[in-house]
Amino acid sequence: MLQNVIIGQYYPASSPLHRMDSRSKLIAAFFYLFIVFLANNWITYGLLIAFTAVTISASKVPLRYLYKGLKPILILVVFTMLLHIFLTKEGDVLYKAGWFEIYEGGIIQGIFIAMRLLLLVLMTSLLTLTTTPIDITDGLEHLLGPLKKWKLPVHEFALMMSISLRFIPTLLQETEKIMKAQMARGADFTSGPIKERAKAFVPLLVPLFVSSFKRAEELALAMEARGYRGGEGRTRLRALQWHSRDTFALVLLISLTLSLFLLRS
Amino acid sequence: MENIISVKDVTFFYPGEETATLKNVSLDVYKGEWLSIVGHNGSGKSTLAKLLNGLLLPNEGTVHVSEFVTARQDDIWEIRRQVGMVFQNPDNQFVGTSVQDDIAFGLENFGVPREEMIKRINESVERVGMQAFLNQEPHQLSGGQKQRVAIAGILAQKPSVIVLDEATSMLDPIGRIEVMETVRELNQKEGITVISITHDLEEALSADRVVVMKMGEKAAAGKPETIFQQRELLKSAGLDLPFSLKLSEALRQEGVELDKGYLTQEELVDALWKLA
Numbered sequence: 001m002l003q004n005v006i007i008g009q010y011y012p013a014s015s016p017l018h019r020m021d022s023r024s025k026l027i028a029a030f031f032y033l034f035i036v037f038l039a040n041n042w043i044t045y046g047l048l049i050a051f052t053a054v055t056i057s058a059s060k061v062p063l064r065y066l067y068k069g070l071k072p073i074l075i076l077v078v079f080t081m082l083l084h085i086f087l088t089k090e091g092d093v094l095y096k097a098g099w100f101e102i103y104e105g106g107i108i109q110g111i112f113i114a115m116r117l118l119l120l121v122l123m124t125s126l127l128t129l130t131t132t133p134i135d136i137t138d139g140l141e142h143l144l145g146p147l148k149k150w151k152l153p154v155h156e157f158a159l160m161m162s163i164s165l166r167f168i169p170t171l172l173q174e175t176e177k178i179m180k181a182q183m184a185r186g187a188d189f190t191s192g193p194i195k196e197r198a199k200a201f202v203p204l205l206v207p208l209f210v211s212s213f214k215r216a217e218e219l220a221l222a223m224e225a226r227g228y229r230g231g232e233g234r235t236r237l238r239a240l241q242w243h244s245r246d247t248f249a250l251v252l253l254i255s256l257t258l259s260l261f262l263l264r265s
Numbered sequence: 266m267e268n269i270i271s272v273k274d275v276t277f278f279y280p281g282e283e284t285a286t287l288k289n290v291s292l293d294v295y296k297g298e299w300l301s302i303v304g305h306n307g308s309g310k311s312t313l314a315k316l317l318n319g320l321l322l323p324n325e326g327t328v329h330v331s332e333f334v335t336a337r338q339d340d341i342w343e344i345r346r347q348v349g350m351v352f353q354n355p356d357n358q359f360v361g362t363s364v365q366d367d368i369a370f371g372l373e374n375f376g377v378p379r380e381e382m383i384k385r386i387n388e389s390v391e392r393v394g395m396q397a398f399l400n401q402e403p404h405q406l407s408g409g410q411k412q413r414v415a416i417a418g419i420l421a422q423k424p425s426v427i428v429l430d431e432a433t434s435m436l437d438p439i440g441r442i443e444v445m446e447t448v449r450e451l452n453q454k455e456g457i458t459v460i461s462i463t464h465d466l467e468e469a470l471s472a473d474r475v476v477v478m479k480m481g482e483k484a485a486a487g488k489p490e491t492i493f494q495q496r497e498l499l500k501s502a503g504l505d506l507p508f509s510l511k512l513s514e515a516l517r518q519e520g521v522e523l524d525k526g527y528l529t530q531e532e533l534v535d536a537l538w539k540l541a
Contacts, residue, residue, distance in 0.1 A: 134362050162361075162362060163360065165362055166359070166360070166361065166362045166402075166403065169402070169403075169404035170356055170403065170404055173404060214357075215354075215356070215357045218352065218354055218357035218358070219357050219358065219360065221315075221320060221352070222350075222352055222357065222358035222360070223360055223370075224320060224345075225318060225320055225345060225349075225350045225352075226345070226349075226360075226370060226371040226374060226418065226419075226422075227342055227345045227346060227371055227374035227375050227422075228370075228374045229342070229374065233376045234373050234374060234376060235372070235373050235376050235377055235378060235379060235382065236369075236373055236379070237365065237366060237369035237372070237373060237379060237382050237383070237386075238366070239379060
């Protein structure tokens with residue numbers, strides 16, 4: 001069962017969005033986080049929704065995958081929407097029952113805020129849905145590269161990320177093995193009160209920790225034996241390639257920003 | 266014969282330990298040979314292996330790899346490029362997220378340009394018969410396949426020596442055969458020197474030369490045929506005799522007239538069916 005685990009929520013497909021350079025996707029997603037806040041009327045929100053819809057259709061990610069990513073934050077969206085509806089006191093009163101009043105401004109504000117949250121989460125999950133974790137790591141390493149000047153360990157951070165990604169399936173396999181070994185000796189991970197179940201995980205976690213430390217030590221030795229001496233003077237096999245579609249995407253995003261500036265009230 | 270590695274009067278202490286793990290060990294490794302270093306747990310054989318590529322540095326004595334010295338900081342990277350090492354646990358030496366990333370790891374460290382890297386990766390996976398697995402992830406491979414990837418990673422660095430540090434001890438019999446066949450071919454066809462550290466005497470049978478380690482000292486060195494006749498020595502070094510040798514011995518005790526202990530199954534069978 002662990003043979004086919006997909007790390008993160010990457011959805012494998014071949015779409016223009018999948019083929020984009022991870023750097024341009026990272027830049028675009030980051031940029032989008034800011035321009036979402038520019039929208040403040042129906043036209044600008046409409047524009048953002050249209051842009052997001054086009055991006056989603058270009059990604060070829062099925063909507064149910066996107067919905068799965070949205071589910072955990074839906075409660076938050078509804079909650080903030082209700083909060084705005086009840087607490088904003090602007091415009092005409094639409095409904096009144098004793099002390100309880102709902103204003104037109106409240107409804108509008110509630111919808112806008114909910115939209116904003118949804119758009120943000122949609123776009124950022126599109127990034128992780130169309131980019132493998134290792135590509136995101138590579139992209140981050142490139143983009144943050146200039147920070148090395150200020151002694152920020154960018155290369156070390158990226159290597160750490162990629163090694164953790166590589167060891168996730170290995171550790172999952174090991175967890176399964178230890179679990180089976182403990183179950184064979186009568187451990188019970190699935191029933192009983194929560195406190196008991198939490199306790200049952202101790203004999204699972206201890207051996208897992210011990211072996212992880214052992215692995216780390218051996219891996220470090222193996223890396224040294226293969227000539228690893230930090231990021232200095234290293235070349236790389238994984239090459240990121242900036243295509244015209246990446247430039248195009250960023251230009252599109254900039255024109256979206258300009259339109260937002262022009263159309264916002 | 267030309268030396269590729271020479272270990273001279275090496276003594277080594279692990280920090281904080283009273284007794285030396287290696288005591289005054291000297292050893293020459295000849296170019297192109299297959300040398301087996303055998304010994305029981307704690308005999309110092311793995312420590313010796315780690316001294317060969319400068320992962321550990323001797324407290325006394327020197328280790329030369331052709332004209333380079335492990336104690337010299339400027340030489341260490343060239344030594345690690347030349348002396349590749351395959352470790353015991355197949356999982357804990359797989360650094361990359363896929364086969365080609367892992368083979369590339371060593372090349373990236375040595376600053377090999379990307380085009381050259383791709384060429385060398387393709388060439389070395391072919392030499393270990395893993396060309397169909399280039400994009401596979403480590404958890405999809407068997408232990409033997411992972412060890413072959415480790416060997417490919419070393420081959421890509423154009424090494425002159427491969428050190429197998431108990432590289433087959435965690436593998437199933439099929440994986441063990443895969444790895445040994447791969448290494449044997451590299452040794453015979455391409456003249457790469459192989460140093461195999463093992464406690465499995467069966468594995469040492471096919472070596473050109475065997476060194477027996479005992480309590481941090483070199484107890485004996487020589488051709489397998491001569492070493493394996495010294496039963497007392499092997500027993501005192503805590504090693505288990507190869508099966509065919511044990512069987513010939515047991516047969517002799519039962520009164521079967523064999524003139525010596527036979528090393529391989531084939532020799533023993535030949536001797537047995539010739540009996541009157």
